[in-house]
Amino acid sequence: MAAQYAEGVRGGYSPNVPTNRKPRVTIDQVAQATGVSRQTVSRAINNKTEIDPETRQRILDAAQAMGYRPSRFARGLVRQDLITIGLVIADVLNPFFPEVTAGVLEAAERRGWQVVVYNTGSERRKELEVVDMLFDQVDAGIAFLLHHDAIAKATAGNLPFVLLDKGGRAPAVPGVRIDFEGGARRGLEYLIDRGHRRIAMLDDEAYLSAEAPNTRRELYLKVMGERGIPVDINWIQPAHNSIDGGAAAMERLLSAHKDVTAVFAYNDLIAIGAQLRARALGLGVPEDCAFLGFDGLSIGELVEPPLTTLHIDKRRLGEIAVEQAALLLGGMSEDEVPEAVIEPQLIVRASA
Amino acid sequence: MAAQYAEGVRGGYSPNVPTNRKPRVTIDQVAQATGVSRQTVSRAINNKTEIDPETRQRILDAAQAMGYRPSRFARGLVRQDLITIGLVIADVLNPFFPEVTAGVLEAAERRGWQVVVYNTGSERRKELEVVDMLFDQVDAGIAFLLHHDAIAKATAGNLPFVLLDKGGRAPAVPGVRIDFEGGARRGLEYLIDRGHRRIAMLDDEAYLSAEAPNTRRELYLKVMGERGIPVDINWIQPAHNSIDGGAAAMERLLSAHKDVTAVFAYNDLIAIGAQLRARALGLGVPEDCAFLGFDGLSIGELVEPPLTTLHIDKRRLGEIAVEQAALLLGGMSEDEVPEAVIEPQLIVRASA
DNA sequence: AACGTCTCCGTGAACGCTCACGTGAGCGGT
């Protein structure tokens, strides 16, 4: 594969990797070189007692010079307290996930755990692949999974597994539930109470292919129905889960339904894109069209007008997931793990 | 430690972890239970040949039922091809890093490597701690490090180490260099050519405590000097590396120097905060004050007016780092690793 | 009947480390 030199990159990179990997230096080699036993080298390396300070230094120097580094495998084999968890997210570039990741990282660090991160892009193939990988590589998994077969596979195995956003799934699978129903209800009723009747919905298109229960769209229909507000099915536009996706969907929506007065978006990313495009097309926000997001991303404060949204405590979401993983790892059975629910809070800024 | 129930979280979490960790099920136990040898179980688990399909299924079922999962340590000990790299970043919440992470993740995945992520917050103590940890836990490190003693420690050990943004350091330490000089020069000359003379700089305060060469500030002084433009030292304001930090710094700057016509910010985050605050205080952008950022974050497109910035290909940065790590891992010596430079590109949007 | 060839399965060793011991030297106290 020829190296692709991206624009703005000098001295590009040709991966002509010489594969003469040097063999590992072992503790025994260090021991032999310094004329002591393995155990003494181990004492030096691990900063233990029962060793002469002078000997320690001598060993440390030799180890350094020889390029010795203890094998984490050999070490992990004998000590049982080295824990690594796998964090599976959909997209690092979606600001939702860095916040969750921050919570996971922090909670994991408090416990002295390592966190290895996987990106799926919400593709079915990747999700399945990553779940497979997880079984071999980590002690517990924390995952955001869209596709039900990936979820099934993940929870069927005997790896402690926690779902970020476990949706409406059985209580037996541990995870954090985000109360979309309460959130969507609060958000939509806010819009309705402010007089909006023609409320469109910009949905995440990823849920079209995944056979998952799409709570947000269903909730939209449900609440609108409860309030006796007729819904034109074409008010629902699928959007790619990104700012550009939101913009494109908004344009499609407007080309057919100029008369909607408010937009309820699947999330902030889509809402932001939609709002930006609406303004670019000359609409006033919120006078001509109001926008309501979901997630409470901080970038919602940057746009004009600042985005009204249903805020989710994403950091806490990550923290709780780690705590649940800890319970599982501690030997608790899956159905004993207490339920945790995160309640979206309506944050009224200025877009609605 | 009592559980803190964050607002918006029901059914909060008390970590009364029962620590009766169940002992590991080993391959031998599965072998015994199914009446075969270890090796046969191994063949079943690893999908190898030389095993009767029927036996395989029987073993697989038993393993599943017994909760068997191969130990990655034992496995890693005997196979030498399981590679894990450590990615050390300053702050997941700063959009710069998710982009780098995306590049690293993608490149690592292509190679079948695992990536474990560490967050330092650019704190000296954390940086040193993380570097220490790295030596034990991974096969190679890719790190964004601010403090020179952390860098020294990282590069002194015998762990393959690649620096993201290696700054002006010796060529012997592998890493990617971002050509801040070229970037800053292009940016500042653009401002100067458009008639600006009183150009302030909002610097990252983290560099105050770190005894690192702060190229961006020095470059600012250098270029201004070369063009014969006098600089008031108070035009340089330290800012916390965040949007709020930029806003606060801008407010301080304006309280003393209302007459600056342009702001050159350490990065986009600071620039965005500054610009937002300036507008809130009634200034017109760019008429009253122009803003120039650094990094080329996509959120710069969200603010009004969209931020003019020096764009860095962050994804490519991460990819190159992985490629360099691969070279090192392949046995290449540190000074043989070809130099890679990333050239910031001026993207003129509307803030300057 | 002897021999080769498959197919399926088992055995010993090795991976690199830590843990629980055991050991000998040195030294002060009785």
Next chain:
DNA sequence: ACCGCTCACGTGAGCGTTCACGGAGACGTT
């Protein structure tokens, strides 16, 4: 001269796999 103690260090075992073999049985070929 003996005991007891501390300090510094060494020895054997074991952690859970995979790898390179070796071997028994079934079956066909000469």
